[in-house]
Amino acid sequence: MSDDAISPYTLSTDDGDDRRHAFWADHVADAVLDRDPDEPIVVKGGISPSGVPHLGNMNEVMRGYFVAEVLRERGYEVRQVFTSDDRDPLRKLPRKLADLEGNLVDLGDVDAGALGRNLGHPYTAIPDPFGCCDSYGAHFSNLIQSGADALGVPIELASNTDLYEDGDFEAVTRFVLEHVDEAREVLREYQDKIDDDYVPFNPICSECGKVTETVTAIRASEGEVDYECTDMEAGDQVISGCGHAGTATLREGKLPWRLEWPAQWQVLGVDFEPFGKDHAEGSWPSGDDVARNLLGNEPPVPMVYEWFTLDGEPFSSSEGHVVLVDDVLDLLEPEVLRHFFAKNPKKARDFPLSRLDQLVDEFDRFEAVYYGEVEASEDERERAERVYPFLVDHLDPGTAPADAPVEERPTRIPYTFAAVLGMFPDHDVRVEHAVKQGHLPEDPSDAVVDRAFERVERARTWASRQDNEYNYTVLEDLPDVDFDAETEAALDDLADFVAAGHDGEAIQGEIYETAKDNGLPIGDFFGAGYELFFGEAEGPQLGQFLGKLEQEFVVQRLRREA
């Protein structure tokens, strides 16, 4: 490894002066600008379109985005390029796929045989299993693009296949093959398999279409190599070659990853690139080395980000433990999700679908701190003032709170209260409750209600998908019930208790008392309550729940009056 290799842990490094930033992206932007980059400054990310692009993959888009936006705010022209490494060969069949709407689909539900026959082929040369896009690679690239779109991030998607076919990679590929000895020498530091016959170029077999590994002759000046289509090991299985011996141009193949990444930096002029921690100790040092000591380039400013988990478990496309951006945006507003990605990339975090309310509450506070509505520490305020404008559409980055038009400030209903509102099917009832609780102004305009109630729909979807304690629908009208005399008496007693004004905990206790006083088995009494309010045999903790509803409604329903 070269001695001047730079640490990818950019956020852990000293600026070298007294600059102190509330936002990590400012720290990175400083590091980029210290290089005196030419404009447009290029921020890159990229993934292999091998399967379902889940929320974790969005780090690759969002981490770069915030740096790009900070640079734009400082007056620089910035391109955010995203490479789809779609010339990579399919090495194993994914167990789960996703259609263009983001719905997960089992491998068995598509033509798995057609996919299996394409092992070893570039993703862009494999038919789209859903038949909707030009290729397998294009299909999943589209999903990445729509994820970025949904979060309002303008990326320029660059297909590796196109970069090869259009000749953008030709010069650097030729250079590598002309300096194959030096290339081997650099790579040998990182890979055991580099012998004197190793050629860092993988031609695509003209006969069977597979990405091959055996180059038998190099004619760099003529822009050609000879190859033999030999067997290829992929994990624990072998993808067999067809044995064809042929000739390929430098546009008809690909560079191996350790060279391809630095080649992208050179061809696209990349100034900054974030990447997951899996690259930190592996391909980053080798890429840095290749860029400096083989290609003679300065590598981009790097930044390692930690991975996050989904409900405490690693993302796993194959096991279906994934969530896509579109799924998440059914549950919370884009700005809340952007806030999640604006947090310190050095920390491994959980994305808790089960506790999304906490994530939303955190954002609501962050927003309130920005607008100076709540007390906060100096650090917290500094961070909110700097970061918040990057999260929302209604402010430009760099806007100080004093300059922010207050009338644009969104009305937010606390998330769990929104979930409670969601239990009522009737719109007017929802509004009534929200106004009464002070979460909406008196006589709110339709526009204010519509905007605030977007969260009600989301919270309702959340309750339904999580099937949690908010996933119930309150019956608007008295259901057709027929209780015995004891039950009716007990319900009347409970109604009197509620009418006297007690909180949920007290009501819960009283339910037990009332049942006992009237000689009812407690389970039957709870059942009667669930029947009355939900038309179901079971429900949420009843006392707590009734305490959350409007008293008059509860009393009338308990008395079977409405």
Next chain:
RNA sequence: GGGCCGGUAGCUCAGUCCGGCAGAGCGUCUGGCUUUUAACCAGACGGUCGGGGGUUCAAGUCCCUCCCGGCCCGCCA
């Protein structure tokens, strides 16, 4: 085994780069207010800053060491 990143209140996280009283929200508890409340207000409880050692007038922050978790250390990407 080696390298790297992380570990702060019950939960979610700021604060570590640059040493200066251990912080916020949620949750819990107490009280208040609203002639109803999950709302609102006030307060309380809650900590071995993973453990230990060192430097310092002063350490969550710097140094050493150990523990735990993740990533990397064959190929691929």
